[in-house]
Amino acid sequence: MTPSEQLQRYWETTGAGHTFTHPLDAELLSRHVSFEARILDYGCGYGRLAAELAALGYHRVCGVDPSAALVERGLSEHPGLDxxxxxxxxxxxxxxxxxxxxLFAVLTCVPQERVQRETVAELARVVRPGGVLYLSDVPIQRDEHHQARYRAAAEWAEAYGVFGIEDGGVFRHQDPVRLRALLAEQGFEVAEEHEDPVPTLDGKVVTRLQLVARRRA
Structure with missing residues (x-):
């Protein structure tokens, strides 16, 4: 089984049972996206953010995810969502x-460089000129716990910041400089960015990076 196949299997089995914790900053979103906006929640998982957006008054939201198990769970937990x-x-x-x-904690779940680039490029295609990409992810952490995880994966990982967890999941924390460059390559200009502490799947706390980027006309 290839690494890509293993990753796909993880999100159809063990990973589909996780409770996601990466929070939406509703105030930040409202500064850049109107309630009438047509929004794509890419990597929507079980519809957690799509449901929150609907509750806030964003009613033109479409969530997509490659995991059949997660989408099935989402349709069960949040009937009526797209x-x-x-x-x-x-x-x-x-x-x-x-x-x-x-794009919320999605690149964290996609450790392959090629797939990350293809994902951002495709979002650049479907977002209109002047439209917004709200990317929230976890940058490389500096504490010893995470540094040890990165070192442990060095022999097999494609990039520094990749690590495995006990249940078989493989994740990647991002180099912020590379992340901004990736957005720029696809025609996005960062309009606002913030860092704040957020909980992780395993009950720890990390610093996350939020980037709101506008697609150049």
Whole structure:
């Protein structure tokens, strides 16, 4: 089984039972995205953020995820949401179909460099000129616990910041400089960014990086 196949299997089995904890900053979102906006929640999982957006008054939200198990869970927990299982790229949407896209702790779950680049490029395609990409993810952490995890994965990991957890999951914390460059390469300009502490899947706390970027016209 290839690493990609192992990762896919994880999110159809063990990973599909996780409770995601990466929070939405509703105030930050409201400064850049109107309630009338057509929003794509890419990597929506079981619809946690899509449900929160609906409760806030954003009613034109489409959530997509490659995991059939997570989408099935989402449709069960949040009936009425527009959640779709889309196995891969490209997405079946027109160029510029969305006013905004959310990419929440998704790159953390996609350790492969190629897939990260393809993901951001595809979101650049479906977000209209002047539209917004709200990216929230975990940068490389400096504490010894995480540094030890990165070192332990050095022999097999594609990049520094990749690590495995006890249940078989593989994740990647991001180099912020590379992350900003990746956005710039795909035509996004960062309009606002913040760091704050957030809980993790295993009950710890990390510093996250939020980037709100606007697609150049």
């Amino acid at each position: 959640l779709r299982r889309l196995a891969g790229l490209p997405l079946p949407f027109a160029d510029g179909e969305f006013d905004a896209a959310l």
